Amino acid sequence: MNQFEEGVEDVYAAVSAGRAVREHGPFGIQIGDQSMQFVGKVVHDPVVTGSQILAVAGARPASDFLVFQVLRDGALEVVRPEETVDLRSAGAEKFLVFRSDRSFRFLLDERAFDWGAAHISGGTIKRLAGVLSETTDVWLDAAGGEDRVIEDKELVDLAMPGTERFITRQIKITIKVNSRPREVDRRVLTYWEIVKLAEPNAVPSDQIIYSINYAAGPRQNAEGTLVEGQSVVVKEGMKFYVTPTDKS
Amino acid sequence: MKQIRFRHQPVDVIPESLEAHVLYVTRDGDVAAHLCACGCGKEVITPLAPTDWTLSFEKRGGATLDPSIGNWAFPCRSHYFIWGGAVVWARGMSEKAIAAGRSRDRARKQKYYEQRKSIDVPRRSSQPDQSSSDSVHRLSIWERLLTWLRSLVT
Ligand SMILES: [Zn+2]
Numbered sequence: 098m099n100q101f102e103e104g105v106e107d108v109y110a111a112v113s114a115g116r117a118v119r120e121h122g123p124f125g126i127q128i129g130d131q132s133m134q135f136v137g138k139v140v141h142d143p144v145v146t147g148s149q150i151l152a153v154a155g156a157r158p159a160s161d162f163l164v165f166q167v168l169r170d171g172a173l174e175v176v177r178p179e180e181t182v183d184l185r186s187a188g189a190e191k192f193l194v195f196r197s198d199r200s201f202r203f204l205l206d207e208r209a210f211d212w213g214a215a216h217i218s219g220g221t222i223k224r225l226a227g228v229l230s231e232t233t234d235v236w237l238d239a240a241g242g243e244d245r246v247i248e249d250k251e252l253v254d255l256a257m258p259g260t261e262r263f264i265t266r267q268i269k270i271t272i273k274v275n276s277r278p279r280e281v282d283r284r285v286l287t288y289w290e291i292v293k294l295a296e297p298n299a300v301p302s303d304q305i306i307y308s309i310n311y312a313a314g315p316r317q318n319a320e321g322t323l324v325e326g327q328s329v330v331v332k333e334g335m336k337f338y339v340t341p342t343d344k345s
Numbered sequence: 346m347k348q349i350r351f352r353h354q355p356v357d358v359i360p361e362s363l364e365a366h367v368l369y370v371t372r373d374g375d376v377a378a379h380l381c382a383c384g385c386g387k388e389v390i391t392p393l394a395p396t397d398w399t400l401s402f403e404k405r406g407g408a409t410l411d412p413s414i415g416n417w418a419f420p421c422r423s424h425y426f427i428w429g430g431a432v433v434w435a436r437g438m439s440e441k442a443i444a445a446g447r448s449r450d451r452a453r454k455q456k457y458y459e460q461r462k463s464i465d466v467p468r469r470s471s472q473p474d475q476s477s478s479d480s481v482h483r484l485s486i487w488e489r490l491l492t493w494l495r496s497l498v499t
Binding site: 275277278338339342 | 412458
């Protein structure tokens, strides 16, 4: 991602660092295209319209393009030309500008949807389906190919030949906690959620510290140890070892 | 106190409810479990890993868990060794010593996993890992040790 000149408030950097976005401009925002290549652009007002974003993106004629705001959960929300976005509010640091000269039809849980852009994110599909993001997966049912899960922030190209077919499914993953199978309904589990799979009545206390080790996890956290406040991405068959017992 | 002995029992999965005086060990050799030797009925889980406990067997068949088992988290606060299947009671420890032990343990685990990361083989494709598509399986020293342990248990 681009660095901005001195004096420009980098909205993405501020949000990533968890600090409040400055009150006054100029603001540096990220604008992506169909291929998800983001470039830094500078705007002066803290409140921008869809038209202003199209203008700084160099999208002409503006009527051929759509602006989407990339929300925290990966969902895309259309920003119409006259609509405004406050850059000082969280999650307003990234936009996508898509050429939209036609609409794209896809099937979601056997219902037909028409989408104004060539790409759609997993998060947006979940929103359209009205399902809970944490406990539901979106699968792309590839004709003749292998079905695969679409991540919330992943974009699917709807312009590929054929009609894309998406299916939402409740997440059901069986992990092993101290060798015992435990079924969970989400991909990300916190320290305490895992402790409770081992010891349902466990409550935070100074005297009892549960140590958690894990192995056979997904690549982002294949193995390691987990302490209070941390969470971990789980996968089928992942192994957890939870114990309050100390060694001397 | 009278002599308490543990009989070891290989299992695929640690049962949900345990019997007294049985040391359950998974055939994968990754975790052992028993009911607290004091008789309080609390379940004691001992992961078997380089940063946790090691299980070995005496020629005559008794299991040894190393290091000791410090149940400071239980009301009984019992502390004992299992050596050759027999329980050997150990002394209590001060709060300070327990806290020091815990932070030492955390530091050791952190270091262990950091070292393993740094000697890791180059990662596969850049795609996010989904479900059970483990195509490459490395045999670490630990896994070789496990194979050896397993051969003893079964
Ligand atoms: Zn006890």
